[in-house]
Amino acid sequence: MKKKLILDVDTGIDDAIGILLAVKSEELDLIGITTGCGNVSLEAATTNTCKVLDLINAPSSIPVVKGSAAPLKRQPHFEHKVHGTDGIGGALLDVISEREITPGDAASFIIEKIMESPGEVSVVCTGPLTNLAKSIQQQPAIVDHVKEVIYMGGAINGIGNVTPVAEFNTFADPEAASVVLEAGIPNLTQVGLDVTKHALLTEKHIETITEPALHDFLKQSTATYRKAFYEQNGIWACAMHDPLAIGVFIDSTLVKKTACSVAVETSSRFCDGMTVWDRQGKWGLPANVQVCMEVEAERFLSLLVDVLNRS
Ligand code: BDR
Ligand code: CA
Numbered sequence: 001m002k003k004k005l006i007l008d009v010d011t012g013i014d015d016a017i018g019i020l021l022a023v024k025s026e027e028l029d030l031i032g033i034t035t036g037c038g039n040v041s042l043e044a045a046t047t048n049t050c051k052v053l054d055l056i057n058a059p060s061s062i063p064v065v066k067g068s069a070a071p072l073k074r075q076p077h078f079e080h081k082v083h084g085t086d087g088i089g090g091a092l093l094d095v096i097s098e099r100e101i102t103p104g105d106a107a108s109f110i111i112e113k114i115m116e117s118p119g120e121v122s123v124v125c126t127g128p129l130t131n132l133a134k135s136i137q138q139q140p141a142i143v144d145h146v147k148e149v150i151y152m153g154g155a156i157n158g159i160g161n162v163t164p165v166a167e168f169n170t171f172a173d174p175e176a177a178s179v180v181l182e183a184g185i186p187n188l189t190q191v192g193l194d195v196t197k198h199a200l201l202t203e204k205h206i207e208t209i210t211e212p213a214l215h216d217f218l219k220q221s222t223a224t225y226r227k228a229f230y231e232q233n234g235i236w237a238c239a240m241h242d243p244l245a246i247g248v249f250i251d252s253t254l255v256k257k258t259a260c261s262v263a264v265e266t267s268s269r270f271c272d273g274m275t276v277w278d279r280q281g282k283w284g285l286p287a288n289v290q291v292c293m294e295v296e297a298e299r300f301l302s303l304l305v306d307v308l309n310r311s
Contacts, residue, residue, distance in 0.1 A: 002029035004120050004147075005249065006110055008067070009242075010038025010127025010169075011048035012083035013221050017201075017304075018126050018242035019049060020214070023058045024307050027250050031113055031121065032063040034106035038127035038172050039079045040087035042069040045127070048087050050097035055217055060099065067106025067131035071173035079168060082225055091221035107134035114142045122148040124249050126242035128169050129153065133176035136183045143183050152245035153177060154192035154275035156260065156291045163273065167193050170264055171273030177264040181288055188289045190262070191245040192275065195255060195295040199244045200229075200237035205301055210309050218308075240304065247300045248292065254303070256294040259287035 005028050009015040022030050033053075035046040046066050053062065070076055084090050102109070110132065114121045125132055129151060135142055153169035154177070160166040170177045180188070201222065209215040225238040248255055261283060265274040278285065 003027060003122060003249070004029045004031050004117065006032045006034060006113055006121060006123045007246070008034045008036065008106065008123060008125040008127060008131050009045065009049060010036050010040065011045040011052065012039030012079065012087045013089055013225050014240055014242040015039070015126045016048060016052045016088050016221060017218065017240065018246045019052050020056060021243050021246050021304055021307055023053065023056060023062070024310050025250055026310070030062055032065060032109060034065045034067050034109060034131050036067040036106065036127050036131045037069055037076045038169065039083045041076065041078070042066060044087050046101065047097065050099040051092040051095045053099060054095065054097050055092065055213060063102035063109070064099065065102045065104055065106050065109040068134060071128060071130055072133060072175040074173065077172045082228060084224055089221040089224050091217050106131040107138055110135040111139040111142055114146050115139070118145040119147055121146060122150070122249065124245050125151040126245055128173035129176040129180045130173045133179035136179055140183070143185050146185065148187040148189070148249070149180070149185050150189040150191060150245050150249050151180065152191045152196065152242050154190050154262070156190070156192055156194050156262070156275060156277050156293070158274065159193065160274070161193055163270070165271050166273030167275070170275055174264045174266045174273045178266055181262055181264060189248065189257065190275070190289050190291045191248050192292065195292045196239050196241040196244050198295050198297040199240040199300055200235065200297070201240050201301065202237045205305055208305050214308055240301070243304055244295065244300060247303055251303065254296050254300050255292040257290040258293050260289055260291045261285045261287050262289050262291065
């Protein structure tokens, strides 16, 4: 049976590739995409989502539902430096999507779908955790009925990508990340920078994409991102943060996980958004999240390319 998935995105470049992976994966039943602010504004994330769905003629029956325009308590913190002014590296600038946005809001949609099919629906979040946190605040019972929650976020070993210690998604809305981590979700997985930084898409991978429109999209959308990565790390590549979270949902054997007690810092001059792991058990709290510690990166990249090459 296909696994029912709600994908929560803030469609920048890697979210876009994640959407392509989720739609094209035969293992998944994508029952909806919810959008939020993060890499770009809510409006831009929603527009980008629709353009990417159009690129592969995704069925119009996949609902696209708008969520939060701002983090729970903070001002938005966009990431145009990495994702470009439009959020997808200028790759689909001329496209105008006619796709209809499903009325309603993301938090209610998530609640409705989980409660409608208890124990069957999973949520994968590839942006700040605002929408999911709002769902939990509005209907705490979803915690016991969601099948699995996987989020791309955090850096368990404390090496961030926005600040010295914080990863973008947890930094952009640390209060939301904190709500999700403290909710008591039985099957919660963190796919953080510790593993996503190894999932590097190179030109070699892109050149194996057979469908011309998809090939061009991957090449164009990631161009600036790959250049920035080269300038920082000396490798022409870009990290597939968000697609890896979806990859882990498709095939959990891609990663090794450790059960950890983790909290998110929300009130610190230097460390807001840091995922703090109590590895010595000082808090005396049980593990609240399975954290991905190792990844078979090339196996994941092969899966990504294989799925994108499906007709
Ligand atoms: C995360 O931040 C965003 O820039 C990416 O889309 C990803 O979700 C990586 O830190
Ligand atoms: Ca993202």
